[in-house]
Amino acid sequence: MLIDPNLLDDKVKELPIEFETYEEEVGFKEQLRIWHEKYGHIFMQEINDVIFFFRALSKEELKIAQEVYNDDFERTEYICKTCVIEPIIEDYSLDIFAGVPEILCLSILEESGYTKAQKVKIMIARWEKHMEEVENQLPLVIKEAFQDIPLSEIESWTMAKTAEYYVKAKWLLENIRGLKLLGEEETQQQ
Incomplete structure (x- = not known):
């Protein structure tokens, strides 16, 4: 799910996450601003009660994934390590539940526009x-x-x-x- 940069506006009350305090919400918005400035669009995916924030995969990074990593698991881990901003996971084979990297990688590829031609058409129409x-x-x-x-x-x-x-x-x-x-x-x- 794309996190709309307009959600960073203080006037907007609804974010995709609930916060216990106003300070937590302000801190989260500030972190999103920093990520948005650094990476562009920021996406969010919740898997097994863990919220992952990631950026899109570039064409060059996809090419590296396809040419360098012959094994599906290694390719999936490369894509996740490259794009996941938070939480930082050092080893996707040990530090996370089985199946999560595959779901996360698919989300990254979908949001980056590499799995469905319709997604690219929508991106082009938006631009x-x-x-x-x-x-x-x-x-x-x-x-x-x-x-x-x-x-x-x-x-x-x-x-x-x-x-x-x-x-x-x-x-x-x-x-x-x-x-x-x-x-x-x-x-x-x-």
């Missing part, structure tokens, strides 16, 4: 919808004009700085490179 919003397009225009600036850096800017660089990027692309940037109305007409 296409995301890109319909102008504020999500601005960093890409800036990146095209100023290719030496990492996209992650551009996305961390304030809106004022983003707007400033967008205007500069638009001018550069249209006047120096001869490109025509389409407005929202022009895009809908095509």
Whole structure:
């Protein structure tokens, strides 16, 4: 289950876990913020009353799992050790109930989009919808004009700085490179 980053907002009362104290809830939200900044999307899976938090498996990590680990158990352990954030388990053959690594690995592969083509289509549709919003397009225009600036850096800017660089990027692309940037109305007409 994907943990929605909006759940980190103090206004939202419902989290997938119940807390005994407000301090525990605040601490958990802060930990989620840190994980979200470091890993991107964070997922949660409860197995045998143990809650596992994990991140998605990258294509490069999947390739390593397939090419380096011939044994299913070793491959499963590699995927779990690579992606599980909490709890940290040193040895999946000794420190956990039988069958748990397999269930966890399947969840990691599913949430990462490697088991069902429909999951990938849903991810793509979500990102296409995301890109319909102008504020999500601005960093890409800036990146095209100023290719030496990492996209992650551009996305961390304030809106004022983003707007400033967008205007500069638009001018550069249209006047120096001869490109025509389409407005929202022009895009809908095509």
